[in-house]
Amino acid sequence: xxxxxxxxxxxxxxTSIRIDxxxxxxxxxxVKYIISPYDEYAIELGLRQRDASDDGELALVTLxxxxxxxxxxxxxxMGADSAVLLTGDFDMDxxxxxxxxxxxxxxxxxELILFGIKAVDDDQQQVGPMVAALxxxxxxxxxxxxxxxxxxxxxxxxxxxxxxxVEVDLPAVLTIAKGPHEPRLxxxxxxxxxxxxPLEVKAAALTESRVCVRGLFKPVSRPPGRIVGEGPDxxxxxxxxxxxEAKVI
Amino acid sequence: MADVMVFLEQRNCRISTSxxxxxxxxxxxxxxxxxxxxxxxxxxxxxxxxxxxxGQFGVVRIDIAEHAELSDYNPxxxxxxxxxxxxxxxxxxxxxxATTLGKDLAxxxxxxxxVPLATDVTGVRVEDGxxxxxxxxxxxxxxxxxxxxxxPALMSLRPNLFPACESPESAQVHMFRPDIDPGLWPxxxxxxxxxxxxxxxxxxxxxxVSGGRxxxxxxxxxxxxxxxxxxxxxxxxxxxxxxxxxxWRPHSEQVGQTGxxxxxxxxIAVGISGAIQHLAGMRTAQTIVAINDDADAPIFDIANYxxxxxxxxxxxxxxxxxxxxxxxx
Ligand SMILES: Cc1cc2nc3c(=O)[nH]c(=O)nc-3n(C[C@H](O)[C@H](O)[C@H](O)COP(=O)(O)OP(=O)(O)OC[C@H]3O[C@@H](n4cnc5c(N)ncnc54)[C@H](O)[C@@H]3O)c2cc1C
Ligand SMILES: Nc1ncnc2c1ncn2[C@@H]1O[C@H](COP(=O)(O)O)[C@@H](O)[C@H]1O
Numbered sequence: 001x002x003x004x005x006x007x008x009x010x011x012x013x014x015t016s017i018r019i020d021x022x023x024x025x026x027x028x029x030x031v032k033y034i035i036s037p038y039d040e041y042a043i044e045l046g047l048r049q050r051d052a053s054d055d056g057e058l059a060l061v062t063l064x065x066x067x068x069x070x071x072x073x074x075x076x077x078m079g080a081d082s083a084v085l086l087t088g089d090f091d092m093d094x095x096x097x098x099x100x101x102x103x104x105x106x107x108x109x110x111e112l113i114l115f116g117i118k119a120v121d122d123d124q125q126q127v128g129p130m131v132a133a134l135x136x137x138x139x140x141x142x143x144x145x146x147x148x149x150x151x152x153x154x155x156x157x158x159x160x161x162x163x164x165x166v167e168v169d170l171p172a173v174l175t176i177a178k179g180p181h182e183p184r185l186x187x188x189x190x191x192x193x194x195x196x197x198p199l200e201v202k203a204a205a206l207t208e209s210r211v212c213v214r215g216l217f218k219p220v221s222r223p224p225g226r227i228v229g230e231g232p233d234x235x236x237x238x239x240x241x242x243x244x245e246a247k248v249i
Numbered sequence: 250m251a252d253v254m255v256f257l258e259q260r261n262c263r264i265s266t267s268x269x270x271x272x273x274x275x276x277x278x279x280x281x282x283x284x285x286x287x288x289x290x291x292x293x294x295x296x297x298x299x300x301x302x303x304g305q306f307g308v309v310r311i312d313i314a315e316h317a318e319l320s321d322y323n324p325x326x327x328x329x330x331x332x333x334x335x336x337x338x339x340x341x342x343x344x345x346x347a348t349t350l351g352k353d354l355a356x357x358x359x360x361x362x363x364v365p366l367a368t369d370v371t372g373v374r375v376e377d378g379x380x381x382x383x384x385x386x387x388x389x390x391x392x393x394x395x396x397x398x399x400x401p402a403l404m405s406l407r408p409n410l411f412p413a414c415e416s417p418e419s420a421q422v423h424m425f426r427p428d429i430d431p432g433l434w435p436x437x438x439x440x441x442x443x444x445x446x447x448x449x450x451x452x453x454x455x456x457x458v459s460g461g462r463x464x465x466x467x468x469x470x471x472x473x474x475x476x477x478x479x480x481x482x483x484x485x486x487x488x489x490x491x492x493x494x495x496x497w498r499p500h501s502e503q504v505g506q507t508g509x510x511x512x513x514x515x516x517i518a519v520g521i522s523g524a525i526q527h528l529a530g531m532r533t534a535q536t537i538v539a540i541n542d543d544a545d546a547p548i549f550d551i552a553n554y555x556x557x558x559x560x561x562x563x564x565x566x567x568x569x570x571x572x573x574x575x576x577x578x
Contacts, residue, residue: 013506013526017390026391037507092395093365094356120506122386124368126356129324133360138325138435141353144500154439158501159349161450165440172435178500178507211365214381214394222551225537227544231558232566238538239570241554246536248456248515249480249571 001053001148003046004110005080006061006101006131007039008090009071010121024213035071038116040078040183042176046114047079047184049148057081059108063090063100063204076194077186083197088204092122093211098130100204106135112153115175117142132173140168144179251341252284254401256331257303258350262295262320267346269306269413271406274373275344276307276416281375282341285309289334291327293320297422304420306413311420314427322350325434328357330427335362340401342373342380347405355405365397367404388506388529409512451502454485456515459504459531461489463520463541463560467497472564473519479571480515487511487531489521505530520560523548540564 011017012032020027035043043060050056060075060083062068072083086104090097105113115128132139146155152167155174168174186194228237242249253275257268268288275286287310290300297313304311314330331354335343343358345351347369359366371392372383380402386393397404451457458477460470470486477484488498490505504511506529516534520541521527528551531537539552540563549555556563 011387013388013529014524016525017387019391026387092367092393095359095363095365098360120388123388124366125352126359126366126368129353129356130360130366133328133357139357140436141324142349160452161448161501162441162443164438164442166436166438168436178503182494210398211367212396212398214396216386217392217394219385219389219392219532222532222537222553225549225551225553225555227549227555227557229556231556232562234556234558235563235566235570238554238556238567239574242515242536242538246515246553248536249574 001049001056001112002108002110003050003056003058003112003114004061004105004108005039005042005046005058005075005114006105006127007043007071007075007116008036008062008119008121009033009064009068010036010119013037013120019216019218023215025216033071035074036116036119036121038118038120038176038178041178041181042114042116043075043078043080044181044183045146045176046112048181049112052148059084059110061086061101061104063088063097065089066201069199069201072199073194074186076197076199077191078184079190081197083199085199085201086204087201088206091209091211092124092213093209094122094124094126095130096207096209098127098134100206101127102131102134103205105131111170113137113171113173115173117175117177128173128175137171137173138168139173139175140166141175142177143174144177145181146174251282251339253279253286254335254338254340254343255286255288256343256345257288257290257300258346258348259290259292259296259299262292263299264290264303265346265348267348267408268303270408270411271344271346272303272306272308273413274406274411275342278342278373278375282378284341287312287338289331290314291319291330291427293317297424301420301422305415305417307416307418308420309418311422313422313424315424316427316429318429318431319427321438323431323434324353324357324436326429326431327354328361330429331358332361333428335401342402342404345405346408348408351405355403359403362401362403364399364401364403367395367397369407370404371407371410373404373406388526389510389532390529449483449485451485451487451504452509452511455483455513456480456517457485457487457504457511457513457531457534458517458519459487459489459521460492460498460519461521462491464492464497470498472561472568475568476517476564479568479575489527518548518552519564521548522546523551
């Protein structure tokens with residue numbers, strides 16, 4: 001079973017976002033990067049599949065600049081076998097990113113191509129199903145967990161308040177949401193091993209972007225709130241303001 | 250002169266309410282560019298009966314494909330029918346609601362049409378013939394303004410944000426037979442289990458009572474259930490990630506960056522510290538109430554109203570007072 005996981009590095013979700021002087025980009029100075037959280041779930045589910053088959057192999061792919069090597073090493077330290085860094089810039093044109101990734105994964109003959117359901121920087125929630133459509137493979141989104149049975153993936157997903165079990169023939173593309181299997185931590189042994197694992201760097205095949213950023217803004221901040229009181233005796237005052245000022249109950 | 254197409258979702262032949270919001274936005278864009286709004290509905294037999302009501306939101310043409318195989322959503326099937334339909338018209342923009350279904354469908358349509366997609370759009374306008382959109386990034390910590398340099402401009406609109414306005418037009422209903430081959434659809438649904446009817450999903454609730462680690466143990470959720478029940482049928486329970494990860498609450502209740510993004514009328518955070526990832530999921534709630542015994546908890550920075558105190562004393566009193574209020578009115 002050959003598995004590919006496409007991952008993206010994103011600013012640590014705890015980071016506060018500053019806008020740079022151009023007004024159309026984030027100030028990345030001092031920003032710490034992490035593997036986008038859903039991509040970690042994808043790696044976890046991918047590793048489980050790899051380990052379940054004798055000839056399993058898991059490869060990571062990312063489109064980014066050279067500094068993303070560090071992020072790929074983190075994925076290798078979780079247990080992935082190899083990694084490919086497609087060098088180039090990505091932007092809000094998710095289809096452009098998808099095309100570059102599609103070119104790489106199409107020829108790789110993987111039975112499973114996993115994505116995070118969304119990257120938590122641009123929150124576009126689109127690249128996985130786009131890649132699938134581009135390479136003509138079926139795609140199930142928002143998968144919480146899955147198992148492989150006779151050349152099919154049986155996937156569990158959640159749609160609003162409905163849980164669905166869907167099956168899809170392999171090879172397939174799945175986008176992974178936060179499910180019951182917590183991403184594993186890198187062990188010391190794997191961290192050491194990750195340094196020797198193959199990490200290929202090559203230029204991404206990028207088309208022209210068709211989405212142009214005009215500007216970035218901070219959302220209007222909320223008006224300052226107030227503490228209505230302390231302890232249970234503050235409850236009547238809370239209810240009064242909720243009724244008379246906020247008019248929400 | 251180009252038009253605007255809106256794809257509308259249906260479930261059991263009923264058009265979902267987010268559709269009227271999208272149609273309203275589409276109408277204003279269409280009038281700016283001198284075109285009209287066409288809506289597209291795919292569904293099983295009986296869908297057409299309910300679609301005509303969309304004329305009141307400024308639609309001039311309603312295209313309906315009724316087919317037994319289209320009654321339930323199928324990503325591959327739907328995406329192809331939409332692509333074919335879009336290619337038959339002259340559309341400046343194609344819009345749909347950024348619901349779970351919309352987010353699953355839109356990227357596939359984008360790839361088939363070879364146009365970029367803007368997800369979860371919170372503002373659209375036309376400037377010198379150019380479609381300009383606004384959408385949140387970094388979990389709402391910033392907003393970005395984008396120009397889409399492709400036609401049609403494809404976008405999904407954030408639900409529950411744009412008000413639906415009526416502007417009656419006499420819509421022409423036009424039925425067509427899509428060219429479909431379900432045998433070629435590779436994704437098959439084996440089972441659908443709907444959670445108990447009585448449980449309102451946190452995304453659909455107008456009031457959300459959310460509990461965090463301050464609740465101490467799962468059995469204490471009894472208190473929050475009482476509060477939810479006192480607040481009426483529009484209320485649902487939410488949770489912080491800390492309690493979801495601890496296995497106290499199901500993931501479907503998690504609010505935040507790796508959970509749901511919600512914008513209820515009233516959000517009550519009980520024993521939640523207000524980590525930046527939690528705020529990402531509820532910062533656009535209309536009114537936020539925080540109950541926490543730590544006056545320095547960051548949740549108070551975003552709350553409109555707060556009570557500093559022990560939740561085990563405050564919540565029972567709150568339940569009691571709300572019930573008393575309901576009895577009086
Ligand atoms: C990548 C990533 C993604 C994340 N995504 C999410 C997400 O989607 N949603 C989310 O919620 N978190 C998310 N988190 C986790 C987040 O950083 C916090 O750890 C989490 O929100 C804390 O949950 P909490 O507020 O319930 O717990 P705590 O931070 O432990 O807060 C408990 C609060 O309860 C108060 N308290 C205790 N006892 C009482 C009492 N008797 N009466 C009143 N108050 C009391 C305390 O003062 C404290 O403020 C994410 C983290 C990461 C790294
Ligand atoms: N630049 C990238 N390189 C590799 N994978 C990516 C990239 N951008 C997005 N992805 C993948 O696509 C998923 C969805 O991203 P998005 O559509 O941007 O929310 C991510 O979770 C990754 O798995």
